[in-house]
Amino acid sequence: MATSSSSVDGLVSGLDSTAIITQLMALERQPQNRLKVQLQTEQTALSGYQAINTKVAVLLTATRKFTDPLTTAWNSLSVASSSATVSASATFSSTSGQLAFDVLQLAVAHAVRSDTVAGLTAPVASAPAGIDITLNSGDPAATPTHITLTDGSLQGVVAAINAKKLGVSATAVQVSDGVYRLQLASTTTGAPSQFTVTGLSIGTAASSTGTDAQISVGSGAGAYTVTSHTNTFGGVLPGVTFTVSKLETGVTLVSSTSGDKIADAMQAMVDAANAGVTLMKSLSSYDTTAKKGSVLSGDYVVGQLRNQFGRAISTAATGGSSLKTVGVQVDRDGVYLFDRAVFLASYQADPVSTQNLTTSLATTLQGIATKATTSGTGTLNLAVQGRNAAIKTLTDGISGWDDKLAVKQAALQRRFAALEVTLGKLKNQSNWLAGQIGSLSTSRNG
Structure with a gap:
């Protein structure tokens, strides 16, 4: 009975053993709690890297509007054909233009x-x-x-x-x-x-008989012929490629350039760059008043990436030209400024130079974005891998402490239970001795 009664919390000792064990375990958990704080820091940093990586990936897509020949914004030149049998497409042109011609001969395979x-x-x-x-x-x-x-x-x-x-x-x-x-x-x-x-x-x-396609441009004494080994002609009208499919006269092609679509693509690229720069600044800033840093304050990868974005303007400048001439500047915080009116005026006055400068900036930003986001080798990608590895190590460590703490708590509970049992036995022995002494006294007095 003594053993059974001693299993009740503090029944014999009067101690609140549950509270004591809780306090002792709180001390034992301090190393694990420190790991949990580190884990939270790593997880927050990982989220920051991933968010930056997403923004930079958007920028990478935006730069391709100026570098990918299949989707380039420079294809915004439009061309209209007066004939349903003459198809035309435009790439890039220094000026708008018009071409009138007759189709004299189609290309034939021998x-x-x-x-x-x-x-x-x-x-x-x-x-x-x-x-x-x-x-x-x-x-x-x-x-x-x-x-x-x-x-x-x-x-x-x-x-x-x-x-x-x-x-x-x-x-x-x-x-x-x-x-x-x-x-x-x-x-x-x-x-x-x-x-x-x-x-x-x-x-x-x-x-x-294998013969070239042939068109006659103009009329009268000034007319001239142009030949092509295929039914597709290029370079007759700058920036325009057209394909003939039947003999006919009086065909007219009119090409026109509009910088608006190109300016839209430029604005999208600048906005994407600024989204990345702004996020990096927010995640790596330091509050001097509160003396508190952000999740990625002092981070080397983020710092280097911000610097590269800031230097892209000067790196992309070609032949002594400045991107300011096409309406692009960067402020002291690395934020890009885009003046659409300046860009459109530059494109109208000198489309070739405007294209060269814009494409150079896009190529520079694309290189920075690619080196940061490439799977397996990109700086951001490697940083994410590093944080994931740290998170796994910390998670494993925390899990290991769970096992240790469970063993420790069970040991403390056994120890205090054993204490109650021992005290219960001592109390029983004390009561027995007291009873024996009492019996002796009664016998003498009798």
Whole structure:
């Protein structure tokens, strides 16, 4: 009974053992609590890095509007065609312009067909003597390419020519039951697509002659012709590429430039840069009044990245030119300032210089953003990895302390329970002795 009663908190000793154990465990938990504070700091820093990385990634996308040829803002030049059969697209132009022309000739691929033969296995050349094909045969300097044959039949010649990959495709064309022709065709168009073939044992004739596309620009005595090996023309109207598809007269192309879309892309890039700069400043600032730093105060990675953004303006300047001439400046806090009116005026006055300066800034910022965000090697990416590793170590440490503290608490509870049991036994012994002494006294008095 004594053992059972002593298990009750302080039943014998009168001690509040639960409160005592709680206080002792609070002392034991101090190392773990310090780890938890460190963990919170690391997690907050990680969130800061991740937020900065997101902002810089947005900037990286914005810079591609000036550096990626497929999505570049410089393609904002528009061009209109008066003909549904003439398609046109614009890239970059120093000026707006207009072009009037007639389509005189379309580009044609050279082709040769043979006399008919009876079947695919009919002989059309000697093996292994072979045949010779001369590409761009209109050029006096052109030289033949020899093709050695292991099979002089129609199907053997077709296979050998196609295996050579000269830019001439060979086909056995069935023209009636059991009757075939060898068809040779250039894979390109224009005068350079002309070719000759020798060494065949059957007759051949050109089924189409490789010719250039041709347009006539202007009218009267001042008209002039422009040729292209393909049906696509470039450079006739600066910044415009157009493709013809039929003979016709009176085609007009009108190109016009508008800097508004380019200015919009410039504003988006500046805004993206400022979002990153502002966030980095907020996360790394130090309050001198409160004498308290932010989560990334003094952080080397963030400090270096802020400096790189600040220096980008001077780094991107080319040929002694200043980005101020295209409306871009940076203040003492590293925040970018963009004057849209100055940019549009610069683009109107000197679009080439404006493009060069703007693209240089975009390229510089893109390089900074890429080095910061690239997976596995970027400075921000590596910083995130480092914080994640620290968080794992701290989390493991905290978990380890949970086990240690559980063992410690159980030991304290056993110790205090044992104390109550011991005190209970002593109390029982004391009561027994007191009873014995009392009995002796009663016997003497009796």
